[in-house]
Amino acid sequence: DTGVSQDPRHKITKRGQNVTFRCDPISEHNRLYWYRQTLGQGPEFLTYFQNEAQLEKSRLLSDRFSAERPKGSFSTLEIQRTEQGDSAMYLCASSVPGTEIYNEQFFGPGTRLTVL
Amino acid sequence: TQLLEQSPQFLSIQEGENLTVYCNSSSVFSSLQWYRQEPGEGPVLLVTVVTGGEVKKLKRLTFQFGDARKDSSLHITAAQTGDTGLYLCASNQAGTALIFGKGTTLSVSS
Numbered sequence: 001d002t003g004v005s006q007d008p009r010h011k012i013t014k015r016g017q018n019v020t021f022r023c024d025p026i027s028e029h030n031r032l033y034w035y036r037q038t039l040g041q042g043p044e045f046l047t048y049f050q051n052e053a054q055l056e057k058s059r060l061l062s063d064r065f066s067a068e069r070p071k072g073s074f075s076t077l078e079i080q081r082t083e084q085g086d087s088a089m090y091l092c093a094s095s096v097p098g099t100e101i102y103n104e105q106f107f108g109p110g111t112r113l114t115v116l
Numbered sequence: 117t118q119l120l121e122q123s124p125q126f127l128s129i130q131e132g133e134n135l136t137v138y139c140n141s142s143s144v145f146s147s148l149q150w151y152r153q154e155p156g157e158g159p160v161l162l163v164t165v166v167t168g169g170e171v172k173k174l175k176r177l178t179f180q181f182g183d184a185r186k187d188s189s190l191h192i193t194a195a196q197t198g199d200t201g202l203y204l205c206a207s208n209q210a211g212t213a214l215i216f217g218k219g220t221t222l223s224v225s226s
Binding site: 004033035040041042043044045048055056058091093103104105106107108109110112 | 147217
């Protein structure tokens with residue numbers, strides 16, 4: 001399967017714990033995006049990378065959130081001191097080089113986070 | 117910030133019926149994408165429309181882009197249970213983040 005993969009698919013944690021999610025984009029996709037989706041809403045943008053550079057961060061991305069893409073391939077999203085309001089589906093997407101006008105993004109299956 | 121409004125929010129129909137869902141904005145779209153999302157999965161891209169007045173067909177799905185590029189519709193002919201899901205429209209922001217509507221939840225029963 002050459003699609004976007006995310007790990008883990010589900011994570012249950014207690015409030016105050018740190019969690020880390022991983023995303024592996026489609027090979028040779030130089031752009032990688034993180035979104036968050038809560039029940040009844042569409043995905044909301046968190047941050048994106050072009051290669052290893054983090055180029056944009058949403059105001060939704062509080063100081064407790066950090067994302068990295070150290071070698072321009074996979075990316076990690078860490079949430080420190082989780083809160084119940086962090087419970088959501090965290091989606092990763094990647095885009096094909098050369099289609100910035102259309103910005104067609106391909107999504108992974110998501111990581112469902114539940115904070116107790 | 118461009119806001120996308122989708123309607124209806126929920127739609128429940130019988131297999132074989134036709135339906136149309138809508139996506140509207142007060143701003144002009146540079147391009148618009150439609151995604152379908154099943155529970156517990158990520159959105160899957162269905163189509164991208166770019167040109168005002170454009171019509172694209174994907175089997176039983178017909179996508180229209182308004183002439184002024186401020187609205188779009190998705191029409192499904194003879195709905196099947198496999199069409200059940202959340203239909204999302206999303207707008208491109210110059211190569212970076214997509215802005216999504218809240219989606220239309222479609223339930224097709226046999």
